[in-house]
Amino acid sequence: MGETIKKKIKRIKIDVNKCNGCRSCEMICSAYHASPKYSSNNPARSRIRVIRDPLRDIYIPVYAGEYTPAECAGRDKYVIDGKEYEECTFCRASCPSRPEFKEPDSGLPLKCDMCEGEEKPLCVEWCMAEALVYEEREEEVEDIPQPEELEVGLESLANKYGMQQLLETVSRMTQKD
Amino acid sequence: MRYAETGIYLEIDLSRGNIEKIQSDPRDTELYLGGLGTNAKMIWDRVPPEVEPFSPENLLIFSAGLLCGTPAIGCNRTIVSTISPQTRLMAFSMMGGFWAPELKFAGYDKVVLRGQSPSLVYIYIRDDKVEIRDAAHLRGKGAIETAELIRQELKDSKIQVASIGAAGENRVFFASIEQGRSSASRGGIGAVMGDKGVKAIAVRGTKDIYVARPEEFLKLCQEVMDYIKFREANPIPGVMPILAGLGSPQEMKVHDEKWHTENFMWGNSRVRRKDFWNEDIARQWAETLDAMRTRLISCYNCPMKCGATISPPGHPTYMMKCFSKLTYTMAAFADLEFGLKIAQKATEHGVDGFSAPQVMAFAVELYENGILTDADMPGFPSNNEERFHWLLERIVHREGIGDILADGTYWAAQKIGKGAEAYAHNTIKKHEQLPLKLSMLNPIYFLMYSTGEKINITQIEGQFPQAPFPTREAREEFVKDWFQVPHERFKQYFLDWEPRGEKSMPFYPTVEMCCDIVDWQERMHYIDDALGMCAGLSSFPLKPPYHIHNYPKFISAGVGIIMDEELLTEATKRYRTLVRANNIRRGMRRVDDKPPENHWKKRFPELEKQLLDAYYRMKGWNLDGIPTRESLEALGLDYVAKDFLERGILKEGEEAGLDPSPSETAHQ
Numbered sequence: 001m002g003e004t005i006k007k008k009i010k011r012i013k014i015d016v017n018k019c020n021g022c023r024s025c026e027m028i029c030s031a032y033h034a035s036p037k038y039s040s041n042n043p044a045r046s047r048i049r050v051i052r053d054p055l056r057d058i059y060i061p062v063y064a065g066e067y068t069p070a071e072c073a074g075r076d077k078y079v080i081d082g083k084e085y086e087e088c089t090f091c092r093a094s095c096p097s098r099p100e101f102k103e104p105d106s107g108l109p110l111k112c113d114m115c116e117g118e119e120k121p122l123c124v125e126w127c128m129a130e131a132l133v134y135e136e137r138e139e140e141v142e143d144i145p146q147p148e149e150l151e152v153g154l155e156s157l158a159n160k161y162g163m164q165q166l167l168e169t170v171s172r173m174t175q176k177d
Numbered sequence: 178m179r180y181a182e183t184g185i186y187l188e189i190d191l192s193r194g195n196i197e198k199i200q201s202d203p204r205d206t207e208l209y210l211g212g213l214g215t216n217a218k219m220i221w222d223r224v225p226p227e228v229e230p231f232s233p234e235n236l237l238i239f240s241a242g243l244l245c246g247t248p249a250i251g252c253n254r255t256i257v258s259t260i261s262p263q264t265r266l267m268a269f270s271m272m273g274g275f276w277a278p279e280l281k282f283a284g285y286d287k288v289v290l291r292g293q294s295p296s297l298v299y300i301y302i303r304d305d306k307v308e309i310r311d312a313a314h315l316r317g318k319g320a321i322e323t324a325e326l327i328r329q330e331l332k333d334s335k336i337q338v339a340s341i342g343a344a345g346e347n348r349v350f351f352a353s354i355e356q357g358r359s360s361a362s363r364g365g366i367g368a369v370m371g372d373k374g375v376k377a378i379a380v381r382g383t384k385d386i387y388v389a390r391p392e393e394f395l396k397l398c399q400e401v402m403d404y405i406k407f408r409e410a411n412p413i414p415g416v417m418p419i420l421a422g423l424g425s426p427q428e429m430k431v432h433d434e435k436w437h438t439e440n441f442m443w444g445n446s447r448v449r450r451k452d453f454w455n456e457d458i459a460r461q462w463a464e465t466l467d468a469m470r471t472r473l474i475s476c477y478n479c480p481m482k483c484g485a486t487i488s489p490p491g492h493p494t495y496m497m498k499c500f501s502k503l504t505y506t507m508a509a510f511a512d513l514e515f516g517l518k519i520a521q522k523a524t525e526h527g528v529d530g531f532s533a534p535q536v537m538a539f540a541v542e543l544y545e546n547g548i549l550t551d552a553d554m555p556g557f558p559s560n561n562e563e564r565f566h567w568l569l570e571r572i573v574h575r576e577g578i579g580d581i582l583a584d585g586t587y588w589a590a591q592k593i594g595k596g597a598e599a600y601a602h603n604t605i606k607k608h609e610q611l612p613l614k615l616s617m618l619n620p621i622y623f624l625m626y627s628t629g630e631k632i633n634i635t636q637i638e639g640q641f642p643q644a645p646f647p648t649r650e651a652r653e654e655f656v657k658d659w660f661q662v663p664h665e666r667f668k669q670y671f672l673d674w675e676p677r678g679e680k681s682m683p684f685y686p687t688v689e690m691c692c693d694i695v696d697w698q699e700r701m702h703y704i705d706d707a708l709g710m711c712a713g714l715s716s717f718p719l720k721p722p723y724h725i726h727n728y729p730k731f732i733s734a735g736v737g738i739i740m741d742e743e744l745l746t747e748a749t750k751r752y753r754t755l756v757r758a759n760n761i762r763r764g765m766r767r768v769d770d771k772p773p774e775n776h777w778k779k780r781f782p783e784l785e786k787q788l789l790d791a792y793y794r795m796k797g798w799n800l801d802g803i804p805t806r807e808s809l810e811a812l813g814l815d816y817v818a819k820d821f822l823e824r825g826i827l828k829e830g831e832e833a834g835l836d837p838s839p840s841e842t843a844h845q
Contacts, residue, residue: 020473020475020480020482021474021475022476022477022479022480023275023477023478024478024479027478028248034385036391038248038391038395039387039388040385040386041386042383042384042385042386043282044382044384051334053334055321055325055494055495056494057472057486057494059472104384126402128402128405128480129482
């Protein structure tokens with residue numbers, strides 16, 4: 001059990017009524033996470049996605065949560081204000097059954113890090129429609145270490161290929177001639 | 178590595194079903210930038226004047242602008258170029274939306290279509306995978322409907338689709354290409370797409386677009402964003418609302434249509450309704466718009482909300498932008514509800530929102546004047562609104578009289594005869610223009626209308642106020658933070674410009690000043706069309722965030738080539754001249770550089786002659802509007818000069834600028 005500590009909880013409040021569907025958030029997120037920073041951009045690498053269906057007036061920015069190795073057994077449909085949504089529309093998880101929140105080349109999961117180090121997430125900065133609003137609050141939480149990005153990636157690889165195969169691959173790659 | 182651009186274009190031969198990926202020459206980027214610039218070069222190299230618009234040899238080029246897909250705010254335009262069936266000149270229509278950035282992310286700068294497919298197909302691009310697919314099941318489907326069906330078929334909600342409706346399939350001369358909330362409408366490029374047998378191009382990309390100097394580039398984008406915020410909070414005082422802010426005119430937001438409805442002409446550009454707007458209409462139109470407009474929407478990476486989703490009761494939802502809100506309404510003397518409803522059908526059929534309503538109003542006028550009769554139009558309804566629906570369906574399917582009207586007012590009038598030509602009175606270079614008939618000649622607009630090869634005044638004007646401000650104080654206030662001017666002298670032109678008296682139109686601004694102003698306006702539009710920037714953030718509004726002083730920095734930091742104001746001005750002049758050269762080679766001359774005869778009631782033939790002469794001289798063209806050998810060579814367009822000499826368009830040893838040809842004298 002970890003100690004109880006005060007933690008700053010960061011969150012992005014999303015107002016789907018204000019979103020105008022421009023996808024600036026996707027652009028700047030992918031640019032910020034490029035290496036070197038801002039050297040490239042590619043919405044397919046973004047950790048925030050605008051789920052858009054203009055003809056049904058659906059505009060939902062969703063930012064990436066944890067990777068989950070299992071897909072849902074059943075997916076519900078919701079009707080809100082006469083518009084029908086798939087459950088996936090609101091889901092923040094990267095999972096085997098959906099293409100969102102995965103690196104397009106490696107298939108590795110992506111997770112929002114709230115642009116660590118910046119004053120506030122850049123998607124919020126760049127959303128001039130004010131559909132994204134940054135909020136902070138303090139909360140008492142147990143101090144459980146959060147997995148690093150590399151750990152998230154390794155865990156998903158282990159889930160996909162099995163721990164044994166992953167270990168063998170890593171040991172083969174690290175062997176020097 | 179190539180920055181901002183991918184350096185690859187897709188070349189698709191539809192006759193043979195062949196797909197190639199071709200590396201472009203980075204030197205061309207330095208000379209012609211991208212988008213319109215490199216399109217003009219490709220048309221010059223590969224589409225000689227013998228090639229008919231509806232011919233396998235004609236190219237249809239979809240080009241993402243040079244900076245599309247980079248973080249440059251509002252840079253999302255696709256520039257589509259071909260030879261227009263209506264003007265028979267080079268057409269270059271633009272669309273915003275999401276298609277161009279997606280093409281970049283798929284790894285391509287352009288899609289070049291040549292040949293003709295034996296059956297209806299659509300093109301599917303997903304990163305490296307490019308396929309020509311059967312589209313038999315999409316025949317006759319609406320443009321938006323087609324995009325939806327393709328999205329479902331490919332199970333990809335993010336795919337971006339540019340498609341044509343029935344009008345394009347049936348080669349209607351003013352058919353558009355529709356794409357999400359946007360369309361490339363002018364010049365009849367949708368007809369060329371239909372002629373090639375291509376129903377749609379669907380594209381999805383998941384690759385990176387790089388910029389050369391990331392930190393610097395992002396800082397420039399930040400500056401643009403800050404300026405947009407500033408301008409939003411501080412509209413320009415003393416000008417009409419659509420010019421006070423940024424973006425393409427915010428027609429979907431505006432309820433008060435007094436200005437458009439009372440100043441533009443109704444019907445076939447004939448009737449001005451000076452006292453049209455009253456409280457009842459204001460209330461009724463506001464109710465209609467509020468009831469049908471679901472949401473204001475944007476293009477890729479742009480905070481402006483220039484478009485809207487419209488859901489007319491009993492009709493499917495569609496997306497609309499800008500002035501098509503009023504074009505059908507005013508052409509049919511109807512109300513806004515009719516306009517928004519028929520525009521849904523028209524968008525699905527894929528027709529130009531400027532031309533289509535005017536062609537229909539022209540037909541009504543011919544019928545009412547006995548030039549078209551019941552024999553030509555069996556079953557023509559008596560109600561005006563029904564007449565427009567009746568005509569629209571016949572035109573897009575080329576049925577009966579619709580087959581003739583589908584060629585636009587100019588060509589239709591020639592075919593109909595019996596004096597119909599007098600009713601085709603609102604075209605420039607055979608293409609329908611905004612329905613405006615004004616009182617006294619405006620020399621700046623005279624030049625833009627006459628020489629604009631984009632065939633649309635809204636794609637030429639901007640930067641400089643449309644009219645003088647009433648007081649010196651207001652003018653002084655305006656020039657205070659006018660840093661976008663390329664030179665301080667433009668401020669003086671404006672400061673001295675009076676509504677009445679010695680320094681008022683038509684003789685002030687002077688001929689030289691008018692040329693200078695038009696040159697600046699035109700330059701900005703041409704830059705936008707190469708970079709893929711929306712005119713709404715650059716060349717169209719007063720005091721925009723993108724201007725001649727920061728554009729070179731965007732290009733340098735983005736593309737990684739050496740660029741400054743001088744080089745950019747020269748590059749722009751180079752491909753602007755190349756567009757002209759394409760048209761000159763197709764027979765365009767001074768005689769074609771003119772607004773509709775009755776555009777202004779009060780004309781000044783001598784002044785108009787001086788304006789054109791001076792503009793041509795400034796551009797380095799002779800008095801027939803043909804770029805001279807010297808000016809072509811100075812721009813590195815020696816190959817154009819050589820071609821002109823070989824064709825006898827220019828003559829060896831002829832002195833530049835002193836050749837008033839017979840066509841020019843005939844016109845004056």
